[in-house]
Amino acid sequence: MSNQHEEDRAPEARNRADRPSVLIVGGGFGGIAVARALAHVDADITVIDKQNHHVFQPLLYQVATASLSPATISQPIRTILRGQGNCGVVLASASGVDVEGRKLLFEQGDVAYDYLVLAAGASHDYFGHDEWAPIAPGLKTLSDATEIRRRLLLAFEEAEHEGDPTTRRAALTFAVVGGGPTGVELSGAIKEIAGQTLPSEYHNIDTKTTRVLLFEGSDRLLNAFPPQLSERAKRDLESLGVEVRLNARVTEVTEQGIRVGEEFIETNTVFWAAGVRASGLGESLGVPVDRSRRVIVQPDLSIPGHPEVFVIGDMASLTPDGQDHPLPGVAQTAMQMGQFVGKVLKSEIAGRSTPSDRPKFVYKDKGSMAIIGKNRAVAAIGHRRFTGFIAWLLWAFVHIAFLVGFRNRLRVLFNWGVKWLLNSHDARLIVGDTNMHMSKPVGRGFTPKQQDEQ
């Protein structure tokens, strides 16, 4: 087998010891952009990720709310990069970096590099209350999304067969913490599924009475957007029936509910879309990080004293000249940073430039958008603002266009078409634990005799 395999190999793969090794940690928007930019470079490139698949994160909330299947918004990293003979993919979890020794550390051993790109992203931050994590899951991976979907759908099942009115009300109450795009999109979609898709399927409850509360710590939703769009998003959510609470500080999250200021709201289901905490790999570099653990990078996205180490995307903190806050942790930042690093490496590996020639990374803001429900979105592109149906069309167009894989685009279009026409949510699968905690079961057809007898 190995003989035959040697013959299959492209000639470029020979003399590997002479070629520089580029390790890219993370197969998200940033990491994939670096790898693609290095397509024809004479180097050994490896993308390392804990998952075998790249996820189109902007549509993750649609998996969480049963509109799309996980496979529709993801693709194996191998498949994305299979055309690149110089690029391997490794399913593994790096534990740290030995910057001086130029080694990436794994449980099984160290791996040397000539260039390292850290693009491992971020997860949520529970503001020092990590004990809230199991109660209030965040939405960063496909597993998170199917877990949120499970809890969301299970809550309605629980309400349907719960005899105690207070407990039933708690099952039909959903709290979303964090008023960024994820929180806005999630709360709008939950209200939509409860109000439009589910009503005809439950006999004991009126799913239209579902309460969805969105808590935001600051004084407006969508902080990274222009204020007028924040205002519009709030109005649109409220007209859908979402209760938006601004300046709301969450002080307690338990199985029974959530405390916001003085008020305790009984709910079985809390979703977390607040705070950012960058991958811990950044800390192992031994250079300054900000309070979200993001690495403070140089203008060329490398770290001080080590031009061979780059940090990009959600792991990087870069404040452009003349501005007072760092670039936002969104897909386009990661992609642009990845393209930039790829271009720099390409030139240096080919010997056309050296680290002292490097340009500064310049971010081009191509706009921001968030969807609020069927036919409604807000978008800021350059100095233009869009709302309502036009913004929604723009949103759909941009998200389809950037989705990886032509087949996935067709699948998503098909699913959105069906959903738009029929208000359906076709991926309503509860997978995993289906145990419910009911105090007093009741249900039409299910327990009438029991009630008569007791």
Add this chain to the structure above:
Amino acid sequence: MSNQHEEDRAPEARNRADRPSVLIVGGGFGGIAVARALAHVDADITVIDKQNHHVFQPLLYQVATASLSPATISQPIRTILRGQGNCGVVLASASGVDVEGRKLLFEQGDVAYDYLVLAAGASHDYFGHDEWAPIAPGLKTLSDATEIRRRLLLAFEEAEHEGDPTTRRAALTFAVVGGGPTGVELSGAIKEIAGQTLPSEYHNIDTKTTRVLLFEGSDRLLNAFPPQLSERAKRDLESLGVEVRLNARVTEVTEQGIRVGEEFIETNTVFWAAGVRASGLGESLGVPVDRSRRVIVQPDLSIPGHPEVFVIGDMASLTPDGQDHPLPGVAQTAMQMGQFVGKVLKSEIAGRSTPSDRPKFVYKDKGSMAIIGKNRAVAAIGHRRFTGFIAWLLWAFVHIAFLVGFRNRLRVLFNWGVKWLLNSHDARLIVGDTNMHMSKPVGRGFTPKQQDEQ
């Protein structure tokens, strides 16, 4: 809320105490058929299932082999039955039956019934070796399917970065136990994905050298099919490269491999498609069961002495007059039994007949089919036999036609079309634990420097 909800209810829902209560345990082919046959009957019907969704089991192996997404072959039971005002759905797991007291037992309490239909299906039988279950998962639920998919895909990742040739060979060896339709379909599909979809994506291994072994205890594959089709299925599988071992008794399954007779084959991945063990609910009825725990039912599918209790599908054992083996545990048996019981109940609830008038259940064999790979299948319909491409077309047509939900049919057609044209498997997601156990990691681009240094 409850006031408004009362008004929403259809008039038929009133006076519920006078209406008979029908409990159906299981939302598979049998249970759904009973519920549908009772659509316009004046009764309180409840379908109880551990899962919220019905699964089209004949296509489950395609989820396990990354051709289809879970949501494509399943639908919430609520959605299937939402047009039926007389039918509720409960997500719960029944623990037993009190036949004399006419109660179905749950952890939370008992629920009384007038009629009970047990249609809870079966799982695999490890022939007294339940300790093999975690090593060799079976394929009955969507969770099983995604677990098999995870192990299948992870094995290739492990092989790609395994430096030790023996361990790498074990990672590229797959054993499937049981030569029924599931075993045949699974082994053919694994060989197909390894030989056609994956080769271009791995640099260190040649996935075409993947070994797939299919072990069957008897002297032919597809026991329920005519012998000439068993022979053809074996030939077709072998021409795909699957190693078929007949009269093979598995005597040991460990993390290191599988022992068959004298031989021990090193493999990391064993899938189980042998044996049948009916749901334990049947045993709680206090009537005779066969050695697969199936309840020996009367000719009208009820149990002795209790005309109000029916057992159908994979839980029932019924040997037709003049035959020497019971009806096969396949989808069409369950569906026909469900339709029969639904018709009987409809007539008796309407007062048009009594249990003494009941006809015998007569099974109409509409044929059997199994797919072997792209463009190949075997089918027996009446006295006709089909093989090769024609059988494959028939197979595809029948499976699309019986799939629940028009949208799912379109989705499956689309995915099959793409797969047929491009040999792709688009649902290659590893979700869950991605830890691998490698003895000696190696990988192009990943560890060249490490090798140089050591």
